Amino acid sequence: MITIFIDGSEYEVNEDATLGHVLHEVKSARFGSSYRGLFCGMGICFECVVKVDDDLYKRSCMTKVYPGMQVNTNSL
Numbered sequence: 001m002i003t004i005f006i007d008g009s010e011y012e013v014n015e016d017a018t019l020g021h022v023l024h025e026v027k028s029a030r031f032g033s034s035y036r037g038l039f040c041g042m043g044i045c046f047e048c049v050v051k052v053d054d055d056l057y058k059r060s061c062m063t064k065v066y067p068g069m070q071v072n073t074n075s076l
Contacts, residue, residue: 001013001014001015002014002015002065002066002067003067003068004022004065004066004067004068004069004070004071005068005069005070005071006022006023006026006071006073007071007072007073007074011026013026013065014065015065015066015067016064017064017065018060018061018062018063018064018065019050019052019058019060019061019063019064019065019069019071020038020041020048020059020060020061020062020063022065023048023050023060023071023073024038038060038061040061041061042061042062043059043061043062046059048060048061050071050072050073051071051072051073052069052070052071052072053069053070
C-alpha cells in the first residue's frame with residue numbers, strides 16, 4: 001500500500017492501481033464538476049482528466065499511482 005493525496009485528503013491505495021480506478025473507489029469518480037464513472041477506460045476520450053502534481057491534463061485511467069502523488073479533481 002502507498003499513500004496518495006486526492007483533493008487534500010490522504011488515502012492508502014494499492015500500488016498497482018491506476019488513478020482512475022482509485023478515484024472511482026474513493027471519490028465516486030469526480031472529474032471537474034461532474035460525478036461519473038470512467039467512460040472509455042483506455043485513454044481515448046479524455047473524460048477522466050485531472051491535475052496530478054504540476055501536470056494539469058493527466059488521463060487518470062492511464063496513470064499509475066505512486067507514493068506522494070498529489071491529485072486535484074477540481075482543477076478543470
